[in-house]
Amino acid sequence: MGNKGKAGCGCLIGILVIVMILAGVLMHPMSLKFMAKQFRYEDRIVPADAVFVPRFVEDRKGDLYTEAFREYFAGNGKVIYIEDDRILGTNIVEFVSRMARARGVKENVIKGIDPGPDEALRTKALKEKLKASGIRKVIVVVPEYASRRYHYIYASSGNEGEVLYMIKPVQVSYFQKDRWWRDSLSRSVAAREFLASLSYYYSLFGKKDGAK
Numbered sequence: 001m002g003n004k005g006k007a008g009c010g011c012l013i014g015i016l017v018i019v020m021i022l023a024g025v026l027m028h029p030m031s032l033k034f035m036a037k038q039f040r041y042e043d044r045i046v047p048a049d050a051v052f053v054p055r056f057v058e059d060r061k062g063d064l065y066t067e068a069f070r071e072y073f074a075g076n077g078k079v080i081y082i083e084d085d086r087i088l089g090t091n092i093v094e095f096v097s098r099m100a101r102a103r104g105v106k107e108n109v110i111k112g113i114d115p116g117p118d119e120a121l122r123t124k125a126l127k128e129k130l131k132a133s134g135i136r137k138v139i140v141v142v143p144e145y146a147s148r149r150y151h152y153i154y155a156s157s158g159n160e161g162e163v164l165y166m167i168k169p170v171q172v173s174y175f176q177k178d179r180w181w182r183d184s185l186s187r188s189v190a191a192r193e194f195l196a197s198l199s200y201y202y203s204l205f206g207k208k209d210g211a212k
Helices: 002-026 029-037 063-073 092-102 119-132 144-155 184-211
Strands: 050-053 079-083 110-113 137-143 164-170
Touching: 050 063, 050 119, 063 079, 063 092, 063 137, 063 164, 079 092, 092 110, 110 119, 119 144, 137 144, 144 164, 144 184
Parallel strands: 050 079, 050 137, 079 110, 137 164
Antiparallel strands: none
């Protein structure tokens, strides 16, 4: 059962990659660069209560966490929340805490948030836990290619003024935005982001249909 699901997802991503490559053959590189730029969104950043870094498994070099440290040192967040996960039996927050200490970040600044096992309720759980911590302004640090989707998920999600989410896009080393169609990892990331965006928009339409 599990293998069939993975195979189906892999085939869909493969089809999306093929479609994007074919589009690249027929389109000028400038057009392909323009396509990638449409995924980018950036808010005006003001001092916040906290910085939040969602989990991106591709970020093996910690580009997002490094940017979160910069925001902290710039005075734009008093605490850094990390979407926690486990790698080789160790929590992500432990790895990030070591990185933070090596860069001079104070103790107890790094805090982990566990979204729970239900992937479908991941975002809802994270937002509820951020709100429960008492913060009112949050800088959300995400890769450039995912920033527009996160803008819709967080900043445009109708929080009724309870929590202000500001999206901070980061140029990550593993995504070659100016030649994504030539790099295998970048193509895969772009395809998954496209699929995730479609899934999000589909969920919105599903909710509207349910309301009707």
